[in-house]
Amino acid sequence: MKKAIILVVMLMLAGMMLAGCGSTETKAPVKKIVIGLDDSFPPMGFRDDKNNIVGFDIDMAKEVSKRLKMDVEFKAIDWSTKESELNGKRIDALWNGMNITEERKKNVLFSDPYMESKQLIFVLTGSPIKSSADLAGKVVGVQQSSIGDEVVSKDDQLKASLKDFKKYPDCISAFMDLKSGRLDAVVTDEILGRYYMSKEMGQYVVLEKPMGEVGNYGVGFRKEDKELRDKVQTVLNEMKKDGTSAQISQKWFGADIVK
8 A cells, every 4th residue: 555655646746747847948048149340330330329330231230130030239349359359259240341351361251242342532622632642741541450551551652652641440530530631531441431421412522543452341250150151141142132132232322232
């Protein structure tokens, strides 16, 4: 009899444990991708008048994350330390109008190019500067660690001819100094420069001949994160095919300029 009672109790306890297990929901850990960006690079990624991070790259990253069923976080970083932020695993990707270069490929795994990039000279309306040769004796500004910085820094003859070569933490500061007369010219990305021109019509002039080689934008990942890169690339290809990237491009540029 005692053995029978013990057996019944054990069966009851087992049943209660199974019932308890059955009622417990096991949730998979939330997947999230942290995007590093310079939050002063309109219209690719910048803060609006409500301090929200917005832009073309932001909309693209949000749509990719949605399709991958991943949360996304946008983290403003010092652009000059972008590779350290990425490889230090403080962010998972660099998605902010980042030019693909052979030097950067040594430390960063890139997506396919998604937009063309040109470095152009921007001056005030009425400026006597009509070409790069006219920069001799002038004060020129760039964003530190940008492609514009690289283009000017690597041109020894041009750099030696300048009266001064100033580097800024962001392009907004450079354009402010150009407007105030502290700079004679800014060398920066075409998309960013033309965005500023559109906001202050008649204030600036762009010299159409590119400085250095024409480049391309890509999304940057850690070298070992090939699986994540491939997933993002697959979705970017889908967005190009179904017209989503064209719609986002129309919103920010008034045309489909996605490669």
